[in-house]
Amino acid sequence: TRLVVLISGSGSNLQAIIDACKAGYIQGEIAAVISNKADAYGLTRAQEAGIATSVLDHKQYASREEYDVALGQLIDSFTPDLVVLAGFMRILTPNLVQKFRGKMLNIHPSLLPKYQGLNTHQRAIDANDAEHGASVHFVTEELDGGPVVCQAKVAVLPDDTAESLAQRVHKQEHILYPLVVKWFSEQRLTMEADYAVFDNKTL
Numbered sequence: 001t002r003l004v005v006l007i008s009g010s011g012s013n014l015q016a017i018i019d020a021c022k023a024g025y026i027q028g029e030i031a032a033v034i035s036n037k038a039d040a041y042g043l044t045r046a047q048e049a050g051i052a053t054s055v056l057d058h059k060q061y062a063s064r065e066e067y068d069v070a071l072g073q074l075i076d077s078f079t080p081d082l083v084v085l086a087g088f089m090r091i092l093t094p095n096l097v098q099k100f101r102g103k104m105l106n107i108h109p110s111l112l113p114k115y116q117g118l119n120t121h122q123r124a125i126d127a128n129d130a131e132h133g134a135s136v137h138f139v140t141e142e143l144d145g146g147p148v149v150c151q152a153k154v155a156v157l158p159d160d161t162a163e164s165l166a167q168r169v170h171k172q173e174h175i176l177y178p179l180v181v182k183w184f185s186e187q188r189l190t191m192e193a194d195y196a197v198f199d200n201k202t203l
C-alpha cells in the first residue's frame, strides 16, 4: 500500500505511521509527506526516515480552488492507494475530496460527531464530559463529518486542562491511526456510499 501523508505541524501521528511501516505492522510504505507549511516539524521526521517531502504553500495560490487543484496533482504524482491526513490544517474543496473519495482518511481529536472543528479538548472539559477521545474517519465534503471508522476513548479527569487532556488523547491517536491504516492496507476497510465498511460489515 502506497501512502501519502499530509501534515501542517508536529507530525507525531506521521511518526507513529512511519514507525508502524518500519516495523512491518502496516504492510505499506509512505511514498511522500506533503506539508502546506515549510517549517512543519513533521518534514524533519520524514527526512530522517528517508521519505520524500514536498512543501506546497497555500499562500502562493490565489484561491482555495487553485491550491487544491495543485495539491491534487501533487498527490497524484506519488500514485498513492491511500491519502492520510495527519494534522493537515486546511479545509478541502469538494473537488479534491471527490477525487480521493474512499481513499482519504483523517484523524480528529474528539468522539465524533461531537466537537467538529477546533478547540475540541477545551470544549469537552467545558461540557463536563466524562469521556473524550479521537476518531478516524473517511473524508467527505462535510468537515470532520465523514463516516467514522474507529474511535479511542479517554476519561476526562477532574483536574484536566486542555493540555493534559490533549496529551492523553494524542497517545491514543498514535495507537488508533496506525491500526486503521493497517486495516486499510489489508483491504478490510472501504467506504461504500456514505458508510465505512469493515470486514464486509457496515459500521
Ligand code: GRF
Binding pocket: 007, 009, 010, 011, 012, 013, 014, 042, 086, 087, 088, 107, 108, 109, 134, 170, 173
Ligand atoms: C492531532 O491532534 C489530530 O487529531 C489533529 O491534528 C493533530 C495533529 O498532531 N487532526 P500531530 O501533528 O500528528 O502531532
